[in-house]
Amino acid sequence: MPAPSEKPPAKLALEDGAVFAGRSIGAPGECDGEVCFNTSMTGYQEILTDPSYRGQIVTMTYPQIGNYGVCPDDMESGGPKLSGFVVREESRVRSNFRSNTSLGDYLREHGVVAIEGIDTRALVRHIRSKGAMRGVLSTTDLDDASLVAKAKASPGLVGRDLVQEVSPTDSQVWSEPLSRWTRLDGSGAEPFEGDGPHVVALDFGMKWNIPRCLVGQGCRVTVVPGKTPADEILAHKPDGVFLSNGPGDPEPVAYATDTIRSLVGQKPIFGICLGHQLLSLALGAKTYKMKFGHRGANQPVQDLSTGKVEITSQNHGFAVDADSLPDSLEVTHLSLNDQTVEGVNCRTAPAFSVQYHPEASAGPHDSHYLFDRFLAMMRQQAPA
Numbered sequence: 001m002p003a004p005s006e007k008p009p010a011k012l013a014l015e016d017g018a019v020f021a022g023r024s025i026g027a028p029g030e031c032d033g034e035v036c037f038n039t040s041m042t043g044y045q046e047i048l049t050d051p052s053y054r055g056q057i058v059t060m061t062y063p064q065i066g067n068y069g070v071c072p073d074d075m076e077s078g079g080p081k082l083s084g085f086v087v088r089e090e091s092r093v094r095s096n097f098r099s100n101t102s103l104g105d106y107l108r109e110h111g112v113v114a115i116e117g118i119d120t121r122a123l124v125r126h127i128r129s130k131g132a133m134r135g136v137l138s139t140t141d142l143d144d145a146s147l148v149a150k151a152k153a154s155p156g157l158v159g160r161d162l163v164q165e166v167s168p169t170d171s172q173v174w175s176e177p178l179s180r181w182t183r184l185d186g187s188g189a190e191p192f193e194g195d196g197p198h199v200v201a202l203d204f205g206m207k208w209n210i211p212r213c214l215v216g217q218g219c220r221v222t223v224v225p226g227k228t229p230a231d232e233i234l235a236h237k238p239d240g241v242f243l244s245n246g247p248g249d250p251e252p253v254a255y256a257t258d259t260i261r262s263l264v265g266q267k268p269i270f271g272i273c274l275g276h277q278l279l280s281l282a283l284g285a286k287t288y289k290m291k292f293g294h295r296g297a298n299q300p301v302q303d304l305s306t307g308k309v310e311i312t313s314q315n316h317g318f319a320v321d322a323d324s325l326p327d328s329l330e331v332t333h334l335s336l337n338d339q340t341v342e343g344v345n346c347r348t349a350p351a352f353s354v355q356y357h358p359e360a361s362a363g364p365h366d367s368h369y370l371f372d373r374f375l376a377m378m379r380q381q382a383p384a
């Protein structure tokens, strides 16, 4: 790894004129996107490859990133999906028998523009007080005025369908189980096609740990593109339909809300994150853009049905508006940080969803029980 003095200069500029100068730790080039921050201490690899970060420049609040390298087992998709990456300091050493490459080499290999050496605390305080902002990260243009102009011209997230950039074009049967490093019982990880309830997963940019968890529950899992219409989904004869996470604003993904609306009541449905927002929209609720969102592995959520608090992994910048819920939807989970909606249940049909990530990766496993709830719902609805 090059010494800090040998790393080329890089700059991050925000649309409001703030500019942060640092050093490049990734590929040469320039990217734009919404600048957000994640408070996880670990999980940078899962964050880099989570397709929900499409269109975003992610800042890690934890000050040193890269310490445990990059491991082939910890991918959440086929490669980085975000726009750019910001850290306080890239670790000079990587120490992990599971890793096969360093963070910097991985970023360069995949063309990710990334910066270190900026005051990430100042950047995060800026975004927290002023709200999420568009930005530009560059190693090729270091002129402040030019960068700020480019940040202002960046399209942002609102009103764009980013799902189509990360959703697959073909269906596949999923057989990869949880890696043995994340299995709660520590057992091996041979490919496995479950013989339990058949789940058709609508992939809007799905994190791979979700189908791994479903297979871990014994489910047979068929992953289909996010644009798959209802009749094609039903032709797979599913016992349940899963709605995945995914990037950007849920409102423009109208083809998915139409599909979901016609599936509600026909099959048990479980949605995570974007899937939760799309289910809520399909049933008549509204979504809105949050000031700076929830991203981290330490977000407290209360399950209102049990009163229990779970610490959750989250990544979202939009949310379901509690005041817009139709009578058919009830709030089941609340954020204890800001009282926003974290889960809903349909009163009239077997369908529920959460705004956070029970598949963890990275993050705590407190919410894994939601996969059990989905399994129980499918078993209950199955014809005798």
Ligand SMILES: NC(=O)CC[C@H](N)C(=O)O
Residues within 6 Å of the ligand: 052, 244, 245, 246, 247, 248, 249, 250, 272, 273, 274, 275, 315, 316, 317, 318, 319
């Ligand atoms: N992880 C997700 O599915 C994110 C959902 C949506 N893109 C948001 O930012 O709110």
